[in-house]
Amino acid sequence: MKIKQLLFVVSLLLCAQQVYAQDIAVTGQVTDSETGETLFGVSILVEGTTRGGVTDMDGNYEITVREEDEALIFSYVGYRTLRVPIDDRTTINVSLEPEIGLLDDVIVTAFGIERERRALGYSLQDVDGQEIVASGANSLLNALQGQVSGVQINRGGGGAGQGSQIFIRGFTSLDPNADNQPLFVVDGVPISNETIESTGRPRGMSNRAMDIDPQDIASVSVLRSAPATALYGVRAANGAVIITTKSGRPGEVRVNFSHSVSREDVINRPDYQDVYGPGFGFNFDPNGFWPSWGGKFEDNPTYTMTIDGQEQEFPMQYYNNWKNSMQAGYGVDNSVNVSGGTQNATFYTSVSDSRNRGVIPNNTWNRTSIRVNGNARTGALRVGASLNYINSGGNRVPFVAFMERLSYWNTSADVTDWRFDDGRHKGNDILGTGSGRNPVFDANTNTYEDDVNRLIGNINTSLDLTDWLALEYRIGIDTYSDQRTEIEPGPLGLENEFVWSDGFIEENRINSRDLTSNISLRFHRNITEDIGFEGRFGNDIFDRELQTVRARGNIFEIPRFAHFSNSQDILIGQGLTERRLIGVFADVNIDWRNTIYLNLTGRNDWTSTLDEDNRSFFYPSVSLSVVYSDLIDMPDWFTYGKIRLSYAEVGKDARPYMLSQVFFSPTEFPLNGQRGFSRGGRLAPLDLNPERTLSNEIGFDFRFFENRLSLDMSLYKSNSEDMIIDVPVSNATGFTVLSANAGEIENRGIELTVRGTPVQTRDLRWDITSNFTRNRNEVISITDAVDAVVLGDMAAYINRPRMQLVPGQSYGAIWGTSFARYYPEGEEPSDPDVLEHDRPLLIGENGFPVVDNEYKVVGDALPDWTLNIGNTVNYRNWDFSANFDFVMGVDKYNKLDQWDAAFGHTEKTLDREDFKVFEGFLADGTPNTQEVWLGQGVGPDGRDYGAGYHRTYYRVAIENSTEDASYIKLRSIGAGYTLTQSVMSGLPVQSIRAGVTANNLMLWTPWSQYDPEAFVSAGSNLIGLVDLAYPGTRSFVFSLNISL
């Protein structure tokens, strides 16, 4: 209620400012000298006085002058300040010239507010639409990779349509299921960036921001600090990605056509060994379970089998199934946009189409997007609307299962020979009728198609109430249906057929609807000549509904007829989630001589996800920016200097339904006409409050040599407190999870952006942009009730690496078993929870390392630092770019490495006939000298080594497969040539650009297999545990852009 009163009082103060009417009235309009667009908010001062005014939404102003006044001063962000003599005129129309090189000093912040960069007391970084298109990526997140400091973007792998994930300034939530990813806002309206993973086997579903066509994007601002996000409320607690789409400009109709084709190939495929064939313990067996622990191929050129009493001989050879089973991916993108308009109305329309094929067979993803944006103004009213229809989807392959089945697949069998002529499955034994699901058969026959139809639209209006006050209203909708169909065709019903499923069809219907309403009162007024005052008050409502219905029909009566009517057993499930938020906010900016800026914001939210007593929460922010280079005389080379300081709080509510304690009916019911119920695992919390994040930030902007070199640095520290955690509890409590406010997590870091133009001549220009990020994350405390909050773990055959939050450790800590270390008497680990990697190994009496089954921190999945260096060179009509990505000091658990140790596929296991003395100490402190054999079975020394070193020791210690996933990537390198109109005289073409880009052309990494960036599900917080991921790719893109 206090907020309402405050709003009212402040408004009254504004009203009290009476217009001082006297003498002569001067009116006029201010426009842009280049485009002719009218300019809103231009400040007009009567020279030598404190009197003045600002232009309204249509660029009109009215001002009173006295006879003795001589001139008016027009000043506007990004434009040259203009002095115009009055000369007794009563109408003075002015056009302002854009200040080249400073125009980029306007930046879009919350609610599409354009603000001067210099006025910001917090850090914010933007990316131009051209840079997004130039990346050659057809997904927004992939295009943003490396372009913004403080932001970590990971690609899931090379799958067509596979989701990516984005984290800003680290992880702020202790809840394993919390979304740590930022809010996405398109043209002022939040949109969904959810990743809804497939039911059953993981398939790398798209993150929904992938629906946005990068070609439509004019600019992206990344709000990474709390004050910037305070205006969006709880949903932007992890930051916000503000996307502004292209709009038409007054003038001739412009047409742009762009086309690109790309090819993708797997990167960093490990070296597979072709020495040992299938079998176990050096026994060659092409019909058994073990794919490559058998005898040598060279010793087994043939294999003899008795079939129907007849001895038959089969030739044996090695197949590199990992290579052969995958193909080249490709992409074809086409888009056309048409834009234009008059002074009072502009439009932009676009149609685009993207078709993609992944490197795993039968993986496709396509997107078609149609967009219409329009703006019109008449008198005091401005109305804009935009509508974006998207259809996207494809066939998703179960890549984890694909990679897993490849691990099981005999190296003596050709996996690409996946079926018999009659369509039956072909297994990995000699006759092909045995077990062992063929991954290529699986990928080709088990289909999972998603079909997303999405509409994102908004209407925004603004009405000038006075020349300094406007009312704005914006309503937006983001609604989509995601229709997914999985078909496992089941057996053909033929003899000698390997059957793993009797067939099923599953239909998933996901309907999501987000509504946003935002009303605000915006003002812009100079209090005195020196003191500017602007801001807004508003109300914001968010309403979301997500409905899912899932039906599954099991067991086909008629083989291969996938239909519910043909299923023996039908299961149906449904879910509904609703969430509502109401917010009121105030945003006030005061500046002194455009040099010192003070920004205050306050917001109160009411959420539906907490109890009535706890649902309301207020959070403020204050930030200060001082452009000290305008206050103090600086040497010539020092162009600009600014310091900024901010403090902010952000609140965050719970997920829906965390307060309910329920019963549920498990899926097998009804049975025999009875429906069973069981108590749900969630224990209702007694008192759940909103979370709170407190952030402090200090930043410096420097520009030297007329902007040839600039440096933007932020230092921040944020503490998230009263975190809402789903605490897993002992099953013995009768429950499995309890939500509680507990714990604190801290992120602190440095972000540095350096821009430079080392060379600038008439023909040649070289720009470098470099983004450096270093974030340190520490879990300060968790609830007393548990020792650790388990984010999750991953079943990896014999072991189970885990991510869990423990005070004093990083969010990214990977916990697991290890080889025990040797400590001389009197010494002990400084932190018993952390493995000291550089300590010598403890060797057992048997000569092998001792496995320590106590879980310890064996790695950290949050990078020590990241750096991106982007270069662009323009030489006459040529443009070149090269972008390097450095991600350093990051560890991840590599399940594929462990799998290889289990199955002996890679050259790492070629030491299987070697003797070795493990370096380390016995428990009594003597150095180990015992020689042991690494193979399986009885070794040359007569000792029985059982399943051998790799299976018995190496893979059991999670430490061994926790690898350094640091990398340096040549993220992209490209060249283009632009033909301009002068060359093509007579043609109705303004320009043509042809370009070639290569992505991931080079990769340096200690990571042993495929892409160190890869993960399985974009929606997951388990960033340190890499399941058998979709292999990453390098791509070559050719693109063509034609402007008419």
Place this chain on the structure above:
Amino acid sequence: MKFTMKYSLVLVMMSFVVFSCDDYLDINENPNFPTDAPIEGLMTRTTLESARNTSRTAGTVSYFTQHFASPNEATSTDTHQPVSYGGTWASLYSVLSDLAEMDLKADDLDAPYYGGVAKILTAYNLGLLTSMFGDAPYSEALFAQTLNPPYDSSEDIYEVMLDMLDMGIQDLEQPSSAVVPAADDYIFNGDRASWIRTAYALKARYLNHYSKLGSYDPDAVLDAVDDAFENSNQDFQMNFFEGEGTGAENPWYRLAVNNAGLLLGGWLSEQFVDHLNGNIYGIVDPRIEFITEPVSIEADPRFGEYVGTPNGAGRGADPEQDVRAVLAVGSWYANEPTDPLQMATYAEMKFIEAEAALAAGQPGRAETAYEDGIRAHMEKLGVDPADIDDYWANPDVSTNIDLDKIMKEKYVAMFLIPEAWNDARRYDYAYEEFTIPANHNPDLGGQHIRLVRYPDSERQRNAAQIPDRGASDQLLGRIFWDAP
């Protein structure tokens, strides 16, 4: 101008006032689930889950008793590795929680017949829990009294189990109940007499577990046996349902079907097969053909023989099908999806009686019970009466009845009943030719596993309470009655 100003302020406030109606935000009741459940629904769930818990535990401990063996070499359960059986642990506690809810609800509704079943099934699931894991939380468990429930000793848990059985019998003997179980009781369809007999059967089973202790009271065991099942038709078992692949069907049937579909599992140990096929005792047990199938590949020199798989060794060069003995589709234990799953049987009672009578110095009673046990199990499986008589006619079977003979015969009758592991431990794995699996976990120093370790979930969430059971990663720790 001022007027417009005011007007717009009113607008802003109105939108706030309109939408801040509490109703608008009161949508946090989870629409997907009920907040309470009918007592019948709890009965349905707990009877079904008790049967499933039986197969969950048996699916693990049958490797320790060497009824089962892994088709693959050196797999973890088969070689007594410290595996985390977190799923079984969670399932046991889930059904214990539902039973506790049902018991409370029965009190509220004045429905002692539900309360009685709840108590008997609580005793049964606690028995499965403690015999597999040893000490476990109970006295401060199931209702979130604390988030770190302390562990009760297995001895104390046995006290609870025996109390529960007595109280369950009392409840079921009440003259009336406001609500009466019927079709919602998947096990006995609401038949109280069956439940009471089951309570006595479980009591006999649990009291007999004290056999290695000084406190063993064979007379008390015999008393309980007297009130337990009178024939195999009264067995504590549950019929499953149609619905392939949904979890509704008999889990052993599903295991056999999966194995036939080459998702390998349910392979019989060489120990068990040799126990039956005459390799160990020189007598072919007629039950073998009701349990498994012989080698069916004619070209194989072992054609027609029953060939088991040695524990820990895997199937060697043999194919996945048609050679090694497996739990076969169509065998007595995996015939139909709707087959019953046995939890406690009349045959078991007879062997318990034989053992207790022997201890109580009543060899005559022991002998009769021993014969009844063999015959009851064979008849249940459908063995031809002539074959039963032939088997009994063999003096190696029917004379000199001692504990070894009783345990030898009980070993067959307890196939797929997790109680078999309790027998094996009480008997110290002293079956003929019973050996340590190949590739055995070296940490056990050649000793058989005595308990499984506490699951990872418990290590993560309740670490401080977990009892210390020594260097073998808990596997050599013992339940209280398993005296060395």
